[in-house]
Amino acid sequence: MLPMLKYELxxxxxxxxxxxxxxxxxxxxxxxxxxxxxxxxxxGFKRKGVLGGIFSTLGMVSPSLIIVSILxxxxxQFMSNEYVAHAVGGIKIVVCALMLNTVVTMAKKTVKSLPxxxxxxxxxxxxxxxPVPTVLIVVAAGVAGIILYKLxxxxx
Amino acid sequence: MNNVxxxxxxxxxxxGLFAIGGGPATIPFLMDLPNRHxxxxxxxxxxxxxxxxxxxxxxxxxxxxxxxYNAAGFLGGIVATFSLVLPSLIVIMIVAKILDRFNKNMxxxxxxxxxxxxxxxxxxxxxxxxxRTALFMTAEGKWQFPVLLVLMSLGFYGxxxxxxxxxxxxxxxxxxxxxxxIVFKL
Numbered sequence: 001m002l003p004m005l006k007y008e009l010x011x012x013x014x015x016x017x018x019x020x021x022x023x024x025x026x027x028x029x030x031x032x033x034x035x036x037x038x039x040x041x042x043x044g045f046k047r048k049g050v051l052g053g054i055f056s057t058l059g060m061v062s063p064s065l066i067i068v069s070i071l072x073x074x075x076x077q078f079m080s081n082e083y084v085a086h087a088v089g090g091i092k093i094v095v096c097a098l099m100l101n102t103v104v105t106m107a108k109k110t111v112k113s114l115p116x117x118x119x120x121x122x123x124x125x126x127x128x129x130x131p132v133p134t135v136l137i138v139v140a141a142g143v144a145g146i147i148l149y150k151l152x153x154x155x156x
Numbered sequence: 157m158n159n160v161x162x163x164x165x166x167x168x169x170x171x172g173l174f175a176i177g178g179g180p181a182t183i184p185f186l187m188d189l190p191n192r193h194x195x196x197x198x199x200x201x202x203x204x205x206x207x208x209x210x211x212x213x214x215x216x217x218x219x220x221x222x223x224x225y226n227a228a229g230f231l232g233g234i235v236a237t238f239s240l241v242l243p244s245l246i247v248i249m250i251v252a253k254i255l256d257r258f259n260k261n262m263x264x265x266x267x268x269x270x271x272x273x274x275x276x277x278x279x280x281x282x283x284x285x286x287x288r289t290a291l292f293m294t295a296e297g298k299w300q301f302p303v304l305l306v307l308m309s310l311g312f313y314g315x316x317x318x319x320x321x322x323x324x325x326x327x328x329x330x331x332x333x334x335x336x337x338i339v340f341k342l
Contacts, residue, residue, distance in 0.1 A: 037241055038244050061237050064212070068208070068221040068233070069221060073225070075203065090335065095290065095333075096290055097310070098209060101313060101316050102180050103280050103283050109272075110272040110275075111276065116272075122274070123278050127184065141273075145270030148266065149266035
């Protein structure tokens with residue numbers, strides 16, 4: 001997504017500089033939500049205030065909204081077709097592989113210190129074997145980060 | 157609280173607020189939703205991911221649209237998607253005003269430094285859930301170990317990590333999966 005954002009926003013429209021977009025991207029990763037959407041909101045807001053932010057966000061989500069809705073409609077209808085059912089059987093195998101790939105890539109990017117490794121394993125174990133809500137695990141990790149920083153044990 | 161749109165709003169607003177680290181971070185939350193609502197089954201998540209990965213746009217948004225559509229039709233998709241982006245819309249506009257301070261703040265940095273690996277752990281749990289429903293559970297809820305399917309899945313994973321194939325769009329892999337599925341009658 002980043003190369004596309006760079007091309008459209010920096011080279012084609014000159015709305016932001018390359019440094020700015022990298023800054024936005026960094027902030028987009030540290031704020032809740034989808035990174036690409038966050039960058040869009042950021043650029044829109046910087047250019048045209050609140051309305052700009054809202055419109056660029058709407059622009060970013062509209063194609064998905066339309067395309068996915070249409071696909072969902074068809075998929076639910078054609079699920080009973082024999083060929084579609086076989087295709088879905090094969091697709092599931094690929095989805096598993098894609099997801100495995102996502103986790104491995106994310107682990108390589110995010111687990112770079114011992115405390116980070118412990119956070120990753122603890123979150124996995126808690127989510128897997130305890131009824132602790134997902135939201136609570138996220139909040140607890142954030143609090144742990146601040147406490148460890150205060151204790152001088154953790155440098156992000 | 158019986159209104160499905162209100163429930164969609166509450167659930168997806170929460171996901172938008174706590175799914176930190178981009179699109180894949182929404183998956184653990186989406187795996188958790190069927191425990192509370194009958195909008196879709198856990199076993200549907202694999203299909204949802206396939207649709208989301210092979211359509212343009214960020215997967216998190218695609219997932220929300222698809223989940224919302226399954227729950228309450230076209231309008232449900234719209235409500236879920238807007239609820240998902242609303243928290244970040246608000247947060248970004250606040251942060252945009254204090255960008256430099258926010259970016260370099262040690263508390264922000266250290267908390268996110270721990271949240272990101274934790275989210276990776278959460279996603280790992282969700283991925284296990286997808287493996288379980290897509291491969292290791294029969295439609296009747298019994299355990300199975302389909303050696304061939306598992307090997308095929310690992311084979312695809314291996315292919316994805318070949319240097320020349322790394323840049324391929326997920327949709328290409330999904331298309332390959334569909335063909336393999338039809339040819340081998342999976």
